[in-house]
Amino acid sequence: MRYAIAMAALLCAAQVWAEEVTVSDAWARATVPGQEAAALQFSITSQKEAQLVAISSPAAGDVEIHSMTHDNGVMKMRAIESLALPAGKMVDLGASGNHVMLNSLKQPLKAGESIPFTVTVQFADKRRATVKAKAEVKPQPESHGEHEHHH
Numbered sequence: 001m002r003y004a005i006a007m008a009a010l011l012c013a014a015q016v017w018a019e020e021v022t023v024s025d026a027w028a029r030a031t032v033p034g035q036e037a038a039a040l041q042f043s044i045t046s047q048k049e050a051q052l053v054a055i056s057s058p059a060a061g062d063v064e065i066h067s068m069t070h071d072n073g074v075m076k077m078r079a080i081e082s083l084a085l086p087a088g089k090m091v092d093l094g095a096s097g098n099h100v101m102l103n104s105l106k107q108p109l110k111a112g113e114s115i116p117f118t119v120t121v122q123f124a125d126k127r128r129a130t131v132k133a134k135a136e137v138k139p140q141p142e143s144h145g146e147h148e149h150h151h
């Protein structure tokens with residue numbers, strides 16, 4: 001009986017662990033021929049203050065977190081080591097702000113596919129948690145524009 005109670009407590013703890021960080025609405029745009037990098041977009045919420053420190057995906061040779069800044073009216077982006085995740089606040093990684101780049105794509109992204117990826121966050125106490133998620137690949141829009149990537 002004592003054993004059963006211990007098991008229940010353990011399962012409970014595992015549940016809390018899993019929900020500390022949630023990733024939602026993940027998607028990427030289908031690539032065009034010759035395109036070797038694509039933006040991976042998603043929302044992430046950490047229940048505790050944390051840093052987004054790494055993202056990996058079997059679809060890409062390298063994954064970078066990019067920040068976007070305005071410099072004399074010109075949008076510039078650069079790779080950053082980590083991104084702050086305020087406690088309980090959803091952080092949106094989209095095309096127009098901070099975003100994630102899948103670099104050195106291993107194969108073209110095709111609409112309808114899903115791309116698995118793993119997000120690693122580090123909490124203030126240095127403890128790390130990983131979250132696995134999948135991004136839906138959406139078709140290319142008819143018109144181009146909004147955000148150009150230079151890599």
Ligand SMILES: [Cu+2]
Binds near residue numbers: 101149
């Ligand atoms: Cu970028």
